[in-house]
Amino acid sequence: MMTFKAFKYRIYPNKPQEILLNKTFGCVRVVWNYQVEVFNQFDKNKTEPEQALTTTQLKKKFEWMGEVSAAALQQKEMDFKAFKRNYFSTTRKKKLGRPSFKKRDSTQSYRLPNQKFTLNNNSIRLEKIGKVKLVLDRAVPTGCQFRSVTISKNNCGQFFASVLVEIGIIPKPKTGKSIGLDIGIKTFLTGNDGFTVENPKYFRENQTKLKSAQQHLSRKKKGSLRYNKAKLKVARIHNDIANKRQDFIQRTTTKLVNEYDFIAIEDLNVTGMVKNHKLAKSISDAAFSKFYATLSYKAAWYGKEVVKVDRWFASSKTCSGCGWKNENLTLSDRTFKCKSCGLELGRDLNASKNILREALRVSSAIRTPSEGQTEIA
Numbered sequence: 001m002m003t004f005k006a007f008k009y010r011i012y013p014n015k016p017q018e019i020l021l022n023k024t025f026g027c028v029r030v031v032w033n034y035q036v037e038v039f040n041q042f043d044k045n046k047t048e049p050e051q052a053l054t055t056t057q058l059k060k061k062f063e064w065m066g067e068v069s070a071a072a073l074q075q076k077e078m079d080f081k082a083f084k085r086n087y088f089s090t091t092r093k094k095k096l097g098r099p100s101f102k103k104r105d106s107t108q109s110y111r112l113p114n115q116k117f118t119l120n121n122n123s124i125r126l127e128k129i130g131k132v133k134l135v136l137d138r139a140v141p142t143g144c145q146f147r148s149v150t151i152s153k154n155n156c157g158q159f160f161a162s163v164l165v166e167i168g169i170i171p172k173p174k175t176g177k178s179i180g181l182d183i184g185i186k187t188f189l190t191g192n193d194g195f196t197v198e199n200p201k202y203f204r205e206n207q208t209k210l211k212s213a214q215q216h217l218s219r220k221k222k223g224s225l226r227y228n229k230a231k232l233k234v235a236r237i238h239n240d241i242a243n244k245r246q247d248f249i250q251r252t253t254t255k256l257v258n259e260y261d262f263i264a265i266e267d268l269n270v271t272g273m274v275k276n277h278k279l280a281k282s283i284s285d286a287a288f289s290k291f292y293a294t295l296s297y298k299a300a301w302y303g304k305e306v307v308k309v310d311r312w313f314a315s316s317k318t319c320s321g322c323g324w325k326n327e328n329l330t331l332s333d334r335t336f337k338c339k340s341c342g343l344e345l346g347r348d349l350n351a352s353k354n355i356l357r358e359a360l361r362v363s364s365a366i367r368t369p370s371e372g373q374t375e376i377a
């Protein structure tokens with residue numbers, strides 16, 4: 001199977017390169033914002049969109065644009081065209097909102113097509129910028145087709161190059177194993193076969209650090225040197241949390257698709273839970289939705305199957321041994337005790353067993369055609 005994969009590297013531009021990179025971000029932002037302005041004018045007057053100046057025409061108007069990579073500007077123009085196609089698409093299920101202006105203080109980026117950059121062992125050559133120092137912490141597999149590179153700068157002032165490649169993915173060997181997973185706050189994953197993943201403590205620890213850094217920031221005078229320093233500190237902690245979370249999700253999902261062919265998981269209503277639950281902080285820490293998304297695409301890549309079980313399915317209340325339901329089960333009951341067959345086991349373990357059984361039932365129901373269909377065939 002062919003798919004796209006991004007390899008992201010930290011890059012270290014020198015001072016002149018940094019200045020030119022910042023200029024490129026700025027020019028790309030001007031191209032985008034110009035298109036947004038033209039577009040929004042049309043939206044107000046309810047007339048056909050005015051023919052916006054092309055990037056070549058824009059470059060004539062703003063001479064300083066000639067300093068940066070022309071390809072970067074063209075890519076941004078293409079992005080806006082793609083946005084317009086989606087906006088006016090009649091087949092799109094969810095209507096897109098109006099385009100918004102790109103701001104100077106958010107993450108900055110621009111993209112170059114594959115002819116405009118070369119990735120080497122410890123550097124990357126970018127059009128107009130030249131050779132920029134790069135740390136190649138994981139190599140792009142040989143034989144991959146390079147598509148594009150996105151250069152970005154986060155709000156901590158760090159620069160990155162994210163190289164997009166087209167890659168052939170080989171399915172992982174089958175293990176013949178299935179698992180049902182219960183998701184929780186303290187223990188992040190509980191499997192029916194004893195597989196467990198604890199929720200990393202550092203999210204909580206960083207949360208405390210973040211809170212104190214934010215309080216520190218709130219006491220500084222906006223715009224002052226101390227304010228900017230404190231702001232950078234907050235951004236760095238946010239950054240650190242995001243990186244650790246990403247790493248945790250990658251490691252956990254890889255382990256699951258390596259070890260199991262069939263993964264059954266409860267489909268929690270994440271947004272609903274985060275809004276209502278008093279443990280909201282821990283839930284968003286665990287980043288359930290990101291975990292789901294990563295697990296799903298990885299399973300698809302490697303020929304494994306993920307089945308989500310309806311969130312109204314009473315996985316915690318039902319006895320995994322005999323099907324008896326404990327309607328009075330509360331959140332504080334950590335052990336499931338069956339009044340019908342006498343089974344006694346951990347609440348999460350009981351739930352995971354039910355989740356696996358339900359997922360197997362649902363997926364076999366999908367695979368087996370109903371009697372009526374068989375007759376027609």
Ligand SMILES: [Zn+2]
Pocket residue numbers: 319320321322323324338339340341342343
């Ligand atoms: Zn029972």
